[in-house]
Amino acid sequence: xxxxxxxxxxxxxxxxxxxxxxxxxxxxxxxxxxxxxxxxxxxxxxxxxxxxxxxxxxxxxxxxxxxxxxxxxxxxxxxxxxxxxxxxxxxxxxxxxxxxxxxxxxxxxxxxxxxxxxxxxxxxxxxxxxxxxxxxxxxxxxxxxxxxxxxxxxxxxxxxxxxxxxxxxxxxxxxxxxxxxxxx
Amino acid sequence: xxxxxxxxxxxxxxxxxxxxxxxxxxxxxxxxxxxxxxxxxxxxxxxxxxxxxxxxxxxxxxxxxxxxxxxxxxxxxxxxxxxxxxxxxxxxxxxxxxxxxxxxxxxxxxxxxxxxxxxxxxxxxxxxxxxxxxxxxxxxxxxxxxxxxxxxxxxxxxxxxxxxxxxxxxxxxxxxxxxxxxxx
DNA sequence: GCCAAATAATAGGACGTCCGACTAATGGAC
DNA sequence: GTCCATTAGTCGGACGTCCTATTATTTGGC
Numbered sequence: 001x002x003x004x005x006x007x008x009x010x011x012x013x014x015x016x017x018x019x020x021x022x023x024x025x026x027x028x029x030x031x032x033x034x035x036x037x038x039x040x041x042x043x044x045x046x047x048x049x050x051x052x053x054x055x056x057x058x059x060x061x062x063x064x065x066x067x068x069x070x071x072x073x074x075x076x077x078x079x080x081x082x083x084x085x086x087x088x089x090x091x092x093x094x095x096x097x098x099x100x101x102x103x104x105x106x107x108x109x110x111x112x113x114x115x116x117x118x119x120x121x122x123x124x125x126x127x128x129x130x131x132x133x134x135x136x137x138x139x140x141x142x143x144x145x146x147x148x149x150x151x152x153x154x155x156x157x158x159x160x161x162x163x164x165x166x167x168x169x170x171x172x173x174x175x176x177x178x179x180x181x182x183x184x
Numbered sequence: 185x186x187x188x189x190x191x192x193x194x195x196x197x198x199x200x201x202x203x204x205x206x207x208x209x210x211x212x213x214x215x216x217x218x219x220x221x222x223x224x225x226x227x228x229x230x231x232x233x234x235x236x237x238x239x240x241x242x243x244x245x246x247x248x249x250x251x252x253x254x255x256x257x258x259x260x261x262x263x264x265x266x267x268x269x270x271x272x273x274x275x276x277x278x279x280x281x282x283x284x285x286x287x288x289x290x291x292x293x294x295x296x297x298x299x300x301x302x303x304x305x306x307x308x309x310x311x312x313x314x315x316x317x318x319x320x321x322x323x324x325x326x327x328x329x330x331x332x333x334x335x336x337x338x339x340x341x342x343x344x345x346x347x348x349x350x351x352x353x354x355x356x357x358x359x360x361x362x363x364x365x366x367x368x
Numbered sequence: 369g370c371c372a373a374a375t376a377a378t379a380g381g382a383c384g385t386c387c388g389a390c391t392a393a394t395g396g397a398c
Numbered sequence: 399g400t401c402c403a404t405t406a407g408t409c410g411g412a413c414g415t416c417c418t419a420t421t422a423t424t425t426g427g428c
Contacts, residue, residue: 026359026368027284034270040333046341049351050244052358054259055286057241058415059365060234065416075238076384086218095406100211102239104386109408111384131393131406149224157230161364166357167233173350173357174236175210180345181243184210242385249386260414279376288416293378295414315376315423 028052060160067155071148072118076103078152080111081120081145084137091136093126102183120144212236244344251339255332256302260287262336264295265304265329268321275320277310286367304328 028051035044064075073081079101084090098108112135115121120141126132137145160167178184212235219228248259257265263285268274282292296319299305304325310316321329344351362368 023283023368026362027286028359028362031266031270040337040341043337043341045348045351045355046344047337049346049355049358050248050341050344052355052362053237053241053244055367056358056361057237058286059362059367060237062416064234074383082215086215093406099207102211102242103384105407106387106409107385113408114383126406129394129406133407153224153227153231157224157227157234160230160234162233162357162361164229166360167229169353170357171229171233171236173346173354174233174240175212176350177240177345178210178212178236178243183239183243184207246386258413277376287414289377290379290417291415298413310376313376313424317377 028055060156063156063161064152067151068148071144071151073120073144073148076107077111077115077120078145078148080108080115080135081137081141082149084121084135085142085145089136090142091134093129093132093134095132097135115141212239244340247340247345248336251335252332255328255335257304257328257332260291261295261299261304262329262332264292264299264319265321265325266333268305268319269326269329273320274326275318277313277316277318279316281319299325 028048031051032044032048035041035047040047061075068075068078080097083097083100084092094105094108094112097112098105101108112121112123115135116123120138122136122138124134124136126134162170212232215235216228216232219225219231224231245259252259252262264281267281267284268276278289278292278296281296282289285292296305296307299319300307304322306320306322308318308320310318346354
């Protein structure tokens with residue numbers, strides 16, 4: 001038979017597929033139907049939206065990381081480089097980096113460790129507060145930030161996989177979500 | 185002075201803030217303005233939308249994990265439990281789990297390892313294909329899936345932090361994004 | 369029937385994230 | 399002036415994700 005026995009185990013599956021695609025139905029929509037069927041209708045849209053958000057993040061991150069991989073940086077480190085590049089002095093305290101990116105202090109330590117190993121940034125003690133560490137962009141760091149931005153713009157940001165109208169609507173909705181969460 | 189010196193380093197920061205909130209401007213909107221200013225306008229909305237997506241994911245995941253933590257499961261493991269619960273026989277091959285959740289095979293191995301340690305699922309060899317492993321929900325696993333769903337619905341999915349209109353629009357846009365990415 | 373190609377799952381490792389605990393420095397109350 | 403609460407950053411560990419490589423099994427071409 002042309003259908004692998006595994007795939008027919010739960011009904012509805014008619015063909016094997018690579019892990020990145022090829023299902024003949026939308027698992028999230030199927031889950032949403034289950035929610036309605038079990039009288040969790042009040043939560044169905046929220047469940048589907050949040051689950052979709054998780055998956056959309058995974059898709060977007062994979063694209064971004066794939067574009068950046070040849071340059072030897074990750075998106076987390078790229079964000080730090082951009083923050084420094086856009087700062088007036090090319091340097092920021094660890095704490096400010098964490099606040100702007102909304103990540104845990106240890107995540108900043110992690111990213112800066114690796115950027116420092118790659119000679120893209122340097123660490124120095126803050127002149128006005130000896131507890132604080134100033135992170136400064138090196139020329140190599142700025143050069144990489146520029147190249148990475150050019151790559152990301154061309155390969156991802158200019159073609160995010162949605163029509164312009166959707167991109168704009170998505171941005172507005174997510175901005176409201178972030179504001180409601182206290183992001184700014 | 186009442187303003188920590190660190191916070192004034194790049195201008196605009198007027199107060200210290202806990203890491204989860206309190207910035208007096210939106211860093212993503214500021215980045216978008218930089219994109220426009222540097223003549224990357226064609227990529228500005230895409231950049232802002234994708235960056236917002238990353239942050240929105242972080243916010244949503246934190247809420248979900250926070251709700252699940254008292255129950256001793258993570259969202260990744262919860263998704264596996266739900267998939268099994270909704271399946272006709274309460275069991276699925278590893279491969280199918282990975283395809284439905286769109287994650288790497290090793291992620292399924294990881295999640296099932298931990299669920300098995302917690303006696304929420306069992307592993308057995310697939311009767312029709314000795315290469316494959318059938319994962320089966322235990323009574324404790326189903327009981328936990330039910331309790332976790334009740335908790336998640338009440339604490340997160342019924343109040344996702346957006347108005348119903350936005351939740352619905354978000355779901356539609358992300359569904360188009362996932363379809364364009366070949367998800368189903 | 370036999371053997372090579374494809375497939376299912378796991379092992380080991382890299383990376384980013386968070387958490388709790390810890391050190392060092394700051395600064396306000398007295 | 400002294401002391402203690404607060405703050406900045408790091409360390410070790412847990413977890414989820416992906417990648418590459420490997421083992422076992424199945425399947426299809428001949």
